[in-house]
Amino acid sequence: MPSATIRPETQYATLHQQGEAAQLGMWVFLATETLFFGALIFTYYLYRISYPEAIAHASEDTVLWCGSVNLALLLTSSLTMVLAINAAAQGRRGAAMALLLATIVLGFCFLGVKGYEYAADYSDKVVPAVNFTLKPGEPPASELFWIYYFVATGLHAIHVTTGLGLLLYVFWRLRQRRVTAAYYAPIEVVGLYWSFVDTVWIFLFPTIYLAGRL
Amino acid sequence: MYQWLPFWPPISSKQGIVVDDLVIAEVVVSTLIVLTVFGMMVTFCVRYRRGSQASRAHLMRKTWRIEIGWTVATLIAFLALFAWGADIYAWLFRSPPGDIEIYIVGKQWMWKVQHPGGQREINALHVPTGKTIRLVFASQDVVHSFFIPAFRIKHDVVPGTNETLWFKADQPGVYRFECTQYCGDQHATMTGEVTVMTPSDYEHWLTDQGVGQSLAEQGESLFRQYGCSGCHGPNSTVHAPSLNGLYGGLVHLQDGSVRRADEAYLRDCILEPRTFTVAGYPPVMPNFSGQIGEDDLMKLIAYIQSLAHRSASWR
Amino acid sequence: MAMIAAEAEPTYLDNENTIASWLLTKDHKRIALMFLASITAFFFVGGFAATLIRLHLATPNGLLQPSMYNRMFTMHGVIMVWFFLIPSIPTTLGNFLIPLMIGAHDLAFPRINLMSWYVFNLSGLVLLYALIMGGVDTGWTFYTPYSTSFSNGYVFAAALAVFVNGFSSIMTGLNFVVTIHRLRAPGMTWDRLPLFIWGIYSVSIVMLLATPVLAMDTLLLAVERFVGTGMFDPLRGGDPLLWQHMFWFYSHPAVYIMILPAMGLVSELIACYARRPIFGYSGMTIAMMAIAILSFFVWAHHMFVAGISIYSAILFSLTTFFVAVPSAIKVFNWTVSLHKGAIIFDAPMLYALGFVLLFTIGGVTGLMLATLGVDVPVHDTYFVIAHFHYIMVGATVSAFFGGVHFWWPKMTGRHYPEAWARFAAILAFAGFNLTFFPQYILGNLGMPRRYYTYPAEWQSWNLLSSAGASILAVAYALPLFYLGWSLFYGKRADPNPWRATGLEWLTPSPPPKDNFEHTPTVLIGPYSYDPESDRYTTQDGVSHA
Numbered sequence A: 001m002p003s004a005t006i007r008p009e010t011q012y013a014t015l016h017q018q019g020e021a022a023q024l025g026m027w028v029f030l031a032t033e034t035l036f037f038g039a040l041i042f043t044y045y046l047y048r049i050s051y052p053e054a055i056a057h058a059s060e061d062t063v064l065w066c067g068s069v070n071l072a073l074l075l076t077s078s079l080t081m082v083l084a085i086n087a088a089a090q091g092r093r094g095a096a097m098a099l100l101l102a103t104i105v106l107g108f109c110f111l112g113v114k115g116y117e118y119a120a121d122y123s124d125k126v127v128p129a130v131n132f133t134l135k136p137g138e139p140p141a142s143e144l145f146w147i148y149y150f151v152a153t154g155l156h157a158i159h160v161t162t163g164l165g166l167l168l169y170v171f172w173r174l175r176q177r178r179v180t181a182a183y184y185a186p187i188e189v190v191g192l193y194w195s196f197v198d199t200v201w202i203f204l205f206p207t208i209y210l211a212g213r214l
Numbered sequence B: 001m002y003q004w005l006p007f008w009p010p011i012s013s014k015q016g017i018v019v020d021d022l023v024i025a026e027v028v029v030s031t032l033i034v035l036t037v038f039g040m041m042v043t044f045c046v047r048y049r050r051g052s053q054a055s056r057a058h059l060m061r062k063t064w065r066i067e068i069g070w071t072v073a074t075l076i077a078f079l080a081l082f083a084w085g086a087d088i089y090a091w092l093f094r095s096p097p098g099d100i101e102i103y104i105v106g107k108q109w110m111w112k113v114q115h116p117g118g119q120r121e122i123n124a125l126h127v128p129t130g131k132t133i134r135l136v137f138a139s140q141d142v143v144h145s146f147f148i149p150a151f152r153i154k155h156d157v158v159p160g161t162n163e164t165l166w167f168k169a170d171q172p173g174v175y176r177f178e179c180t181q182y183c184g185d186q187h188a189t190m191t192g193e194v195t196v197m198t199p200s201d202y203e204h205w206l207t208d209q210g211v212g213q214s215l216a217e218q219g220e221s222l223f224r225q226y227g228c229s230g231c232h233g234p235n236s237t238v239h240a241p242s243l244n245g246l247y248g249g250l251v252h253l254q255d256g257s258v259r260r261a262d263e264a265y266l267r268d269c270i271l272e273p274r275t276f277t278v279a280g281y282p283p284v285m286p287n288f289s290g291q292i293g294e295d296d297l298m299k300l301i302a303y304i305q306s307l308a309h310r311s312a313s314w315r
Numbered sequence C: 001m002a003m004i005a006a007e008a009e010p011t012y013l014d015n016e017n018t019i020a021s022w023l024l025t026k027d028h029k030r031i032a033l034m035f036l037a038s039i040t041a042f043f044f045v046g047g048f049a050a051t052l053i054r055l056h057l058a059t060p061n062g063l064l065q066p067s068m069y070n071r072m073f074t075m076h077g078v079i080m081v082w083f084f085l086i087p088s089i090p091t092t093l094g095n096f097l098i099p100l101m102i103g104a105h106d107l108a109f110p111r112i113n114l115m116s117w118y119v120f121n122l123s124g125l126v127l128l129y130a131l132i133m134g135g136v137d138t139g140w141t142f143y144t145p146y147s148t149s150f151s152n153g154y155v156f157a158a159a160l161a162v163f164v165n166g167f168s169s170i171m172t173g174l175n176f177v178v179t180i181h182r183l184r185a186p187g188m189t190w191d192r193l194p195l196f197i198w199g200i201y202s203v204s205i206v207m208l209l210a211t212p213v214l215a216m217d218t219l220l221l222a223v224e225r226f227v228g229t230g231m232f233d234p235l236r237g238g239d240p241l242l243w244q245h246m247f248w249f250y251s252h253p254a255v256y257i258m259i260l261p262a263m264g265l266v267s268e269l270i271a272c273y274a275r276r277p278i279f280g281y282s283g284m285t286i287a288m289m290a291i292a293i294l295s296f297f298v299w300a301h302h303m304f305v306a307g308i309s310i311y312s313a314i315l316f317s318l319t320t321f322f323v324a325v326p327s328a329i330k331v332f333n334w335t336v337s338l339h340k341g342a343i344i345f346d347a348p349m350l351y352a353l354g355f356v357l358l359f360t361i362g363g364v365t366g367l368m369l370a371t372l373g374v375d376v377p378v379h380d381t382y383f384v385i386a387h388f389h390y391i392m393v394g395a396t397v398s399a400f401f402g403g404v405h406f407w408w409p410k411m412t413g414r415h416y417p418e419a420w421a422r423f424a425a426i427l428a429f430a431g432f433n434l435t436f437f438p439q440y441i442l443g444n445l446g447m448p449r450r451y452y453t454y455p456a457e458w459q460s461w462n463l464l465s466s467a468g469a470s471i472l473a474v475a476y477a478l479p480l481f482y483l484g485w486s487l488f489y490g491k492r493a494d495p496n497p498w499r500a501t502g503l504e505w506l507t508p509s510p511p512p513k514d515n516f517e518h519t520p521t522v523l524i525g526p527y528s529y530d531p532e533s534d535r536y537t538t539q540d541g542v543s544h545a
């Protein structure tokens, strides 16, 4: 089946222009996201300076292997994502779809591990406002760490979920042949977003898991 | 000083006069700027209204020189005002040691005042003229702000820390003070009166209050009650720093930093001992946050301050 | 000729007229009108609260319960800032004019544009829910720990409303930035952009970089309020000043979000009615970008007495003085732009002149606040209230009204009644000064803000202010009537009734659905007015008498 010709929307003169606009839009959006997470990480550092011991202490109670496995999963998924974009750009539709599928699977694995980790945290009684209890000798400010932990990883998980939604959408468009070598901006833009989600984890990882361990 | 000006508030302190000079200077400069802009606008509007005969030839176009010119001019004028204001601010907010230290606790919706001699009052403050009065604030609940318009001083009172203000009143009289940070329903009624008296009237007032124990004395008994003396007392076996002569000096902390031992520092020592440690001591002091209320804290601090005047050989 | 063109191509208004065609439209012009309806509604709700405030303060003991009064000024502030003034010029005039002015057929992302409107209304509904259920009494600044642990209002819902509202801001800002970067007509280089576009561009950047911080801030607040965590609670080691820092990190840039579009807009009006090029075009553009960037480095000037260190106070005072410099450039340039013009005093021009004057007064009093020693006594008094109403109401709202009048023929194809409009403009100016000038004096006398009661000796000033507010209310309600009237009975408008130079005046009034039949080619910069010969040249290079 010959791929249907894709035409630009009315406000664009060419597909090229449309693709560029989409890219710029995503970059600008990521700038706002950077400030969003930046503000959170900033508050974290503020409290880390005020309560170095409490934060370090609390950080030791996080599940290091979960965080590390997740880091590996996300980094790998970024690789498959980039390869998928490359394949799409070269018109290798089958390869692009396979790589995209791999990315999606890795993303779901991330969420699975995260869910497991939350369950472990729950039984460790570190969920603020639900069952938070100070361990003997633990300074009270460590609760601040756990608030940060849940807000940060929770927001990140929401971003991962959104990313997965976008990936599925692009996958579907690939299947429909509405992303082709001639117009592959959608997969590129979603790829940008996915790398951002990955980058956020690279920043969260040390603040959460390594604060008390280095 | 500027009482002859219409719509000017009464001013009765050294600060008031210093601040007012600057306020007046700014009003004058601002008025001049507004009048210049307004004057130019009106002149141009009349002269160059549509249909007027004025010549429109040779529009001003080359602009950089003009723009940079007036930008620099305005900048210089205002940098002078900035420096003046910054100077006053540093002077206002760097409290000198007070002749009299008065403790004030803000809570929804009243100000509780404690004099060093143990006298208490609510929503009222009695002070003598000519003395440097130092006010030490704490809040029991939300952020309040203490403002005496006639003295032109104001400071937010933030829970979780101690703030200070100082003034030197020169005219006896009764002046208003207010809470200026929104703190709930009755924020608008969190006001009171400062009564400035001559020193002799003030002495009378103090004795009329029926003195009980002074603040520091009350603090001393609390010091035993809370078990502080067990470690910080003269014959304790715990390796804890002596508090004699501590207040006002510099303290070296374990992490290498240095802090001045003011009210906020003492407060942190008592409520958050684990966030920092005095150099050379084990971090064993228990955490008293949640156990000592603002009132008691003030008394303990007053007591530790009173120790400052005893001999402090080891420091 | 115009008649035939109109018949050949239906305008955006009567292209298709079912309810669904409006609610699902992707046309930026229709979305602009929908935004106009939404924010006008909010303006009147906020204005109603203001009316109650002034009515209450006419006597020292007022007529509302204290808790009611506190809810009123909170709602007034929240609605006026986030639901009226921040979206006002960008989402209505900006939405309508950006594609027209740069010669594009729509915004870059029409669906996101529509979504922005829905999100905006959704946040409005959440806010109205909070309002109806019992209101919020924290002030628009939501200072912690009062808002998190003590207030018994609907803080959670209000914070959520502000949070959701932020998404609308971000979507709109993103759309504008991409559109201005990518969809300019051939020849529309950066140095040929109308100043209104520059204003919108700079404001979009501020929106994009500041709003996310507010989003995080309100999110933490909502979490703390809802599940009782302790980020801002001093009893649990949290820091109440952290809230203030994060809030002002957003809200100071936000005040420039409220002025920058107005600055651009007024430049258009002054050039057109003075019939001469704006003085110092590049200076104006640089000034706007400078304000946008510097605005991020001054936030702590709201916290001079909050307990920040003396050194940071001095630093922030200095940066605040610097951010005033570009404003000074602009004021001088506007004033000089009147020199050797051929000035026409139509209603939009009256609003623009009022803007410059009131902005100057509000601005220089802002500098007094920025001066450390002076801010100490007047912080959180009516002096501050007067300062920001001079800028936000006196300047920005005036500019908005001026802009709506100026582009009314373009938007609706009808002329507004000039005499009524001039009357309303003058009335608003008079009423405004009567309302807010006494507040400077009250502030200096020491009347704190957010007080439901005050000593009797201050009543005369408060009474004057209340009297002024009632005049202002009339002046702001008037346009509703005569503009509504003009929709049906107003004179029909030509494509270019004001003999202006922008691209938006090249298409019929109202424009067809796709704006331009052919994408125009731009040959010259904006504002080619010649007061000597009384000719002007539109941006496509055609000279007119």
Ligand code: HEA
Binding pocket: B033, B037, B074, B075, B077, B078, C141, C255, C256, C258, C259, C301, C302, C320, C321, C323, C324, C325, C327, C328, C329, C331, C332, C359, C360, C361, C362, C363, C364, C366, C367, C369, C370, C371, C375, C378, C379, C380, C384, C387, C388, C391, C392, C396
């Ligand atoms: C649109 C809104 C807007 C704008 C544009 C501004 C502009 C400015 N604001 Fe204002 N401000 C607010 C809205 C705004 N403000 C609000 C809402 C608050 C209170 C919030 C709250 O607490 O609820 C506030 C509060 C506020 C404070 C804190 C007061 C306090 O709480 O104690 C300060 C202090 O520095 C300040 C300063 C300034 C300055 C220096 C400018 C400058 O940008 C002004 C620059 C303009 C000029 C200077 C005039 C033009 C220049 C000339 C005519 C040339 C001559 C000038 C020179 C020689 C320099 N503002």
Ligand code: HEA
Binding pocket: C043, C044, C046, C047, C048, C050, C051, C053, C054, C073, C074, C076, C077, C078, C080, C081, C085, C138, C139, C140, C141, C385, C389, C392, C393, C397, C435, C449, C450, C451, C452, C469, C472, C473, C474, C476, C477
């Ligand atoms: C951003 C824009 C904005 C606008 C446009 C306004 C507009 C007005 N505001 Fe302002 N105001 C704020 C932003 C704004 N305000 C903020 C942020 C605060 C701080 C809040 C806080 O402390 O948290 C504040 C606080 C504030 C106070 C201080 C309250 C206090 O601290 O106790 C006062 C008091 O006079 C006031 C008055 C007014 C008046 C009279 C108007 C007038 O200009 C309004 C005129 C408009 C109308 C009147 C509506 C149109 C006409 C009608 C509706 C017809 C009449 C109809 C009926 C009455 C049914 N406002």
Ligand code: CUA
Binding pocket: B106, B109, B143, B144, B145, B179, B180, B181, B182, B183, B184, B187, B188, B190
């Ligand atoms: Cu206490 Cu306002």
Ligand SMILES: [Cu+2]
Binding pocket: C251, C252, C255, C298, C299, C301, C302
């Ligand atoms: Cu500000």
